[in-house]
Amino acid sequence: MSKQTYTFKVVGDCKLQADVYGATDGPPRPVVLWFHGGGLITGTRDISSDQQDIFLSAGFVVVAPDYRLAPETKLPSILQDVVDVCAWVRKQGPQLYNIDPERLVVCGASAGGYLALMAGSCLDFRPRALVSFFGYGDIVGDWYAQPAPFYCQLPMVSKEEAYSMTFDHEVATTPPGVNRGRFYRYCRQKGIWLNQVVGHDPVAEPEAFAPYCPIRHVTAEYPPTFLMHGDKDTDVPYEQSVMMAAELVRKGVSCEFVTVKDGPHGFDWKDPIVAKGCQQMVTFVKRHTQT
Numbered sequence: 001m002s003k004q005t006y007t008f009k010v011v012g013d014c015k016l017q018a019d020v021y022g023a024t025d026g027p028p029r030p031v032v033l034w035f036h037g038g039g040l041i042t043g044t045r046d047i048s049s050d051q052q053d054i055f056l057s058a059g060f061v062v063v064a065p066d067y068r069l070a071p072e073t074k075l076p077s078i079l080q081d082v083v084d085v086c087a088w089v090r091k092q093g094p095q096l097y098n099i100d101p102e103r104l105v106v107c108g109a110s111a112g113g114y115l116a117l118m119a120g121s122c123l124d125f126r127p128r129a130l131v132s133f134f135g136y137g138d139i140v141g142d143w144y145a146q147p148a149p150f151y152c153q154l155p156m157v158s159k160e161e162a163y164s165m166t167f168d169h170e171v172a173t174t175p176p177g178v179n180r181g182r183f184y185r186y187c188r189q190k191g192i193w194l195n196q197v198v199g200h201d202p203v204a205e206p207e208a209f210a211p212y213c214p215i216r217h218v219t220a221e222y223p224p225t226f227l228m229h230g231d232k233d234t235d236v237p238y239e240q241s242v243m244m245a246a247e248l249v250r251k252g253v254s255c256e257f258v259t260v261k262d263g264p265h266g267f268d269w270k271d272p273i274v275a276k277g278c279q280q281m282v283t284f285v286k287r288h289t290q291t
Contacts, residue, residue: 002021003019003020003021004019004020004023004096005019006096008065009081009088012169013170014171014172015172016065016066016081016085016172017045017065017066018045018064018065018085018089019045019047019064019065020062020064021047021052021061022052022055022056023061023099025098026098028100029059029098029099029100029103030060030061030099030105030128030285030289031060031062031063031093031099031101031103032060032063032104032105032106032107033063033089033105034051034055034064034107034108035065035106035107035111035112037112037113038069038174038180038184039111039187039193039197040075040078040111040114040197041070041183042174042181042183042184043069043111043180044173045066047062047064048269050269050270051269054278054282058282061098063085063089063093063097065081067081067172069170069171069172069173070196070197071166071183071196072168073170073171074199078115079115081172082115082118082119082122082123083122086104086106086123086127089101090125104127105128105130105285105288105289106120106129106130107130107133108133109133109134109135109266110134110235110265112135113131113136114136114137114139114214116130116131117130117132117135117136117137117214117225118212119223120217120223120225121217121218121222127223129226129284129285129288129289130223130224130226131225131281132225132226132241132244133267134230134233134265135240136240136244137213137214137244138213138240138243139194139212140194140206140213143236143240144193144194145191145193145203146191147189147191148188151188151189154185159186161186162182163183165178165180165182165183194209215243215247218247218253219251220252222248222251224253224254224255224284225244225254226257226281226284226285227241227245227256227257227258228241228257228260228281229258229259229260230260230261230262230263230267231262231263232262232263233265234265235265236265238259241257242257258281260274260277
């Protein structure tokens with residue numbers, strides 16, 4: 001599938017781009033905005049062909065954007081990138097790549113799933129649906145505020161090595177040859193992810209985190225939401241999606257939740273169980289993006 005790349009925002013010397021897949025002539029198509037994972041610290045906008053195909057085969061245009069990464073950029077500014085790329089898709093998408101701006105789905109995996117859930121409350125319009133694969137709705141639990149047992153079983157990363165992976169300027173993609181995952185591991189081993197990503201201490205300033213927990217902002221007007229999570233996830237606890245699904249149901253929001261039995265963090269998109277869940281997801285988002 002051909003790819004078109006656009007610059008949707010420039011902040012200082014940091015250029016934010018978006019890759020667009022599936023643009024065609026004919027009637028305007030619904031659009032999926034896909035946010036990548038990486039703990040808000042690492043990753044790139046590259047979306048695998050398997051992930052693309054899930055949506056392209058269902059008739060969607062796929063837009064995969066950059067967003068600025070922590071710790072150089074803190075969460076409020078990262079969320080501003082989410083707001084800005086959504087606005088760009090709705091304003092420019094009809095002319096540039098033939099989408100229907102009213103039929104927008106916000107989707108992502110892991111940290112990208114978190115950003116998708118945040119889109120349910122931080123945008124000035126209501127997406128037709130949200131999709132979170134192994135994402136999270138509450139960032140202030142012990143799982144992020146304390147050293148993570150899983151990561152502490154791995155070889156420890158030194159502070160010197162960790163900070164050698166950071167920069168004195170903002171970045172919107174992981175530079176070649178730089179293993180930002182080492183900095184993420186260090187943050188999880190030390191229990192300082194929240195400090196590094198949000199810029200506040202969860203013990204001293206717990207109220208500073210309330211705006212950034214999607215589960216606290218669910219109302220009856222929250223967009224229809226599809227959740228999918230493996231129950232053996234060693235990075236983002238499975239309970240994060242369990243709790244988010246329960247809150248959505250409690251508030252009367254259209255919601256479907258698929259558990260991938262024995263599923264880890266990250267999916268093999270060709271696995272039959274995962275593929276079946278993705279087909280359920282496609283049915284869900286198509287239902288909510290009908291004209």
